[in-house]
Amino acid sequence: MRKPFIAGNWKMNTQSATAVALAAGLARELQAVDQVDVAVCPPFVYLQSVAAALSASSIALGAQDVYFEPNGAFTGEVSVEMLKDCCVNYVIIGHSERRHVIGETDELINKKIAAAIAGGLLPIFCVGELLAEREAGKTNQVVMNQVKKGLAGLCKERVQAVTIAYEPVWAIGTGKTATPAQAQEVHAMIRQLLTEMYGKQIAQSLRIQYGGSAKPSNTAELMAQPDVDGLLVGGASLKVEDFAAMVKTAAKN
Ligand code: PGA
Numbered sequence: 001m002r003k004p005f006i007a008g009n010w011k012m013n014t015q016s017a018t019a020v021a022l023a024a025g026l027a028r029e030l031q032a033v034d035q036v037d038v039a040v041c042p043p044f045v046y047l048q049s050v051a052a053a054l055s056a057s058s059i060a061l062g063a064q065d066v067y068f069e070p071n072g073a074f075t076g077e078v079s080v081e082m083l084k085d086c087c088v089n090y091v092i093i094g095h096s097e098r099r100h101v102i103g104e105t106d107e108l109i110n111k112k113i114a115a116a117i118a119g120g121l122l123p124i125f126c127v128g129e130l131l132a133e134r135e136a137g138k139t140n141q142v143v144m145n146q147v148k149k150g151l152a153g154l155c156k157e158r159v160q161a162v163t164i165a166y167e168p169v170w171a172i173g174t175g176k177t178a179t180p181a182q183a184q185e186v187h188a189m190i191r192q193l194l195t196e197m198y199g200k201q202i203a204q205s206l207r208i209q210y211g212g213s214a215k216p217s218n219t220a221e222l223m224a225q226p227d228v229d230g231l232l233v234g235g236a237s238l239k240v241e242d243f244a245a246m247v248k249t250a251a252k253n
Helices: 016-029 044-054 080-085 096-102 106-118 131-135 139-150 180-198 200-205 216-223 240-252
Strands: 005-009 037-041 060-063 090-093 122-127 163-166 207-211 230-233
Touching: 005 090, 005 163, 005 207, 005 240, 016 037, 016 044, 016 240, 037 090, 044 060, 080 106, 090 106, 106 122, 106 139, 122 139, 131 139, 139 180, 163 180, 180 200, 180 207, 180 216, 216 230, 216 240, 230 240
Parallel strands: 005 037, 005 230, 037 060, 060 090, 090 122, 122 163, 163 207, 207 230
Antiparallel strands: none
């Protein structure tokens, strides 16, 4: 049985006071929820203050990116050790905004995933097709390719640290959610691929989140899909009542 996992991706939003208020509000609202793993991923600069606001709660802290080198002349980058030093457990890697706005490649994403796991972080590894790719009937091909390249070289022991987030790019921040059936179809395909790569036991234990305009009103139907094990939430994670409602809905599923 896979425990549901809901993560909030705050992206480049909040300021020091609002980040702490959001974290404190979630800590208060979600005190009694232990049927779901919950994480929030604030901007790097607020990690420590959010960690303090979450210290008495079971909500985990995640970062939105990491660099694969341990230290040195990499201006602007943040290492695995630095994140761990800030009480971070999870790290989003390969988010579509980093792939398509910043220009990250599958090869770079693969190095980041390997370094994160080697250093003891739990990657939330994002994959997903563009609208043009879906319309051209290439969804499975694109997503399979991203999964294979992102996880290249990872052994069975290491891959167990990974959560995969399927986020169709056309659904992110657009208000256009994939239907539960569309999400399930791709999630099942990813799990089948994981079965071929790592065997049934590991494929059945790995969690696959859906992301892309997930909100309180569509949480129950998405979470009801057999291969949807959680959500990676952008916009709706910025409001205490919305994100808390989604976690509580997932807890009831
Ligand atoms: P959204 O973002 O929920 O605002 O669509 C999801 C994500 O990009 O992780």
